[in-house]
Amino acid sequence: MGEYRHNIDAKGRMIIPARFRDELGNRFVVTRGLDGCLRTYTMAQWDAVFEQLKRLPSTKRETRMYIHMLTSKAAECELDSQGRILLPAALITESKIEKECVVVGVADHVEIWAKERWDDYYNEASASFEDVAEQLTEFLV
Numbered sequence: 001m002g003e004y005r006h007n008i009d010a011k012g013r014m015i016i017p018a019r020f021r022d023e024l025g026n027r028f029v030v031t032r033g034l035d036g037c038l039r040t041y042t043m044a045q046w047d048a049v050f051e052q053l054k055r056l057p058s059t060k061r062e063t064r065m066y067i068h069m070l071t072s073k074a075a076e077c078e079l080d081s082q083g084r085i086l087l088p089a090a091l092i093t094e095s096k097i098e099k100e101c102v103v104v105g106v107a108d109h110v111e112i113w114a115k116e117r118w119d120d121y122y123n124e125a126s127a128s129f130e131d132v133a134e135q136l137t138e139f140l141v
Contacts, residue, residue, distance in 0.1 A: 001105040005115065008101055012092055013084045017103055020110050021083060030091060030112070031074035035121055037104075038087075038095045038112040045109070046074075087112075 004017040016024065029046040033039030041049060053070070056063040073094060077085040087097075100115035113121070125132070 001107075003105075004103045006101055006103060007099050008087065008092065008097055012087045012089060013080075014087060014101060014103075014112070015082070015084050016079060016110075018083060020103070020105060021079060024079075024110065027076060027078045029074055030077050030085070030087065031070055032091070032094055033111055036095065036113070036117045038091055040077075040110040040112070 002017070002019060004019075006015050006017075008014040024040060024042055027043060029041045029043065030038050031041070049070075053067050056067070058064065073088070073090045075088045075091060077087070079085060095112065095114055096117060097112070097114040102113045102115055102118040104111045104113065104118070
C-alpha cells in the first residue's frame with residue numbers, strides 16, 4: 001500500500017520504492033494494466049496469471065485481444081544496485097509517462113502511473129468513493 005512520486009530519467013529508469021522491493025523481488029514483470037497504468041507482477045504471480053490466460057477460450061476474439069494486450073508489451077524487469085528498473089520504451093509510451101510518475105501499492109500488486117493520469121483517476125475516484133463503497137458492500141462482508 002502507499003503512493004510514491006518519482007521521476008523517470010531520460011534512459012527510462014525509475015526507482016521502485018524500497019517498501020515494494022522486498023515483496024517484488026529482484027526480478028518481476030511489468031505490463032499494461034487497466035485504466036492507463038502499468039501493472040507489476042512478481043514472477044510467481046505472473047506464472048499464475050499466465051496459467052489463467054491459457055485456460056481462457058482461445059476461440060473467443062475478446063480472449064485473444066486481452067491476451068495480446070497483456071502479453072505483447074510485457075517485460076521482465078530487474079532491479080539495479082540503486083533500486084531502479086529500466087522500463088521499456090513501449091511501456092513508457094503506453095502509459096504516457098513523460099517524466100513524473102506515481103507508484104501505487106494496490107492490495108496484491110504495484111501499479112505505475114503517469115502523474116497526470118493518476119491525479120485525474122484519483123480525483124474521479126475520490127468524488128465517487130462513498131457511492132462505490134456502498135455498491136460494493138455486499139462483496140466486502
